[in-house]
Amino acid sequence: MRGMRAFLVLTGYVLLLSIIVGMIYLVLSKNAPATIVNQAGIILTPVLIYVQMGLICLIAPTFSASAVSFEREQQTFDLLVVSLAKPSTILVGKVGAALSYLLLTLFGSVPLISLTYSMGGVSMGDIAIAYLIMVVQGVTYCSFSFLWSTLIRRSVVSQLVSILTVIVLVAAMPALALFFTALSASFTGAPSNTFVNVTFLLLRTNPFAAVASLIPGFPLPSSVWLRSVPIWVTQVVFYLSLMGLSLYLSLRRLRNTRNWL
């Protein structure tokens, strides 16, 4: 990300967030009662965070999934491997480069969050947790996208597979859980406890659910497994495990380049 491109992408990102937040505030101020408008932050902050999380789902794989495959395509990877750079250096350098820009875009939104925070309704602690979830989400997506880039020769395919992995993690698993819950309900009249528990366990892997659980009034049945553990904690732990596994496998792959180059 050199030259104007980095600047333009960052500007476009902040502009998009500003437009979304501005439009929602405009609609609220025209239609909602004053009590809600006075606490607009409770709506605007989660919206802002959700939009950012959606963008992370696209940006992280796009930046990281071509790290090695693109080097192979442009025939520069051999020169990198033959140098004295250790596999861990290549890993840290490549994932770090993708991540640094992702973090830059994330922190580019801090002024906007400050604005929605000043509108009331959310605590500083909740915002900090939401940023932690987003950072872990970005690092994890960058990590497994990097793994795909070491496994797949063509960068376009690697990016596609990385985005598909994100979709499976973000949408397919909760969707599957809900599907089975609904299925069990159709047989028994109401979803069985086990299915509800499994549904909530799967939701505990979802960053969007983790942020939603921070909103007061999030429905969490009293009998559900791990009720005392906040959803965001299990989600962050799950993602960090996924990140650790991806980085470990990537490193192994980089250490064995002579078997696949």
Place this chain on the structure above:
Amino acid sequence: MIKIDNVTKKFGSFTAVNSVSLNIGKGEVFGFIGPNGAGKTTTIRMLATLSLPSEGSLSVGGFDIVKEPREVRRIIGYMPDSFGVYEDLLVWEYLDYFAALYHVDPSRRKRTINDVLELTDLTIKYGSQVMSLSRGMKQRLCLAKTLLHDPEVLLLDEPASGLDPHARIEIRELIRELCRMGKTILVSSHILTELADFCSSIGIIERGEMLAAGRIDEITASLAGNQVIEITVKGDPLAAIAVLEERTDIARATSDGRVVRAEYTGASEDVDVVLEYLVGRGVKLTAFTPASANLEDIFLKITRGAVA
């Protein structure tokens, strides 16, 4: 310095390199000759620690390429046959990046970059974008990158491929300069004339098999028969022939105008004795040229033999 011992490389059922053995001494310039697909690149990639042999062993500077790849990488400079460059970098940034990868001390980095740019005649392109360089310049830039950590051994895979005649000459001059610097060089090419000028030894490979390897003069002597000396005389060529025929190491001498051709059977490093003898016997001459080995003849002879 480079030792290849009975190396075989297979890709599935295809054998790219078959039981190749080779020894290249320190300071030697070894020309790896063979047609496209002969196994040159596969062998060089194994030496560059990019690929593992299926059988046999390879070592560079005494370090085994399988067990000690990092030590090997420290002493080699590898230039692949086809390579990419980071187009959006400036020339000095490109070299600075690789200097960092080769752990060149930051305090010495700028001077090192300037030195390799001067050697490769790219100083004027210091601040240019890599994408603006011609193919020949990119080739020289890659060579500059290869020299950043001052490697003892250079593995140059088809360094002049795809270049125009002018750029080819530039690369050839550059390799010659590196020879003078005492580097051990393994350079591959399928164009024989490219290597004839500066290689001290050669290896001819075809279909993955090493057909001949050794010093050029030894291979020439064993395959091409006697060495020919071309002598341009000032006076009577017949008198010069008579003097030459007095020697037992001259098999035959013929003249073509003022040029006398003598077939010399002695050791090539002793050819100066013939010159001294002629001068001592009062033969006036303006040129004395032991004919350089003709790689094309050797190559054709060896490969024809293999087919037969």
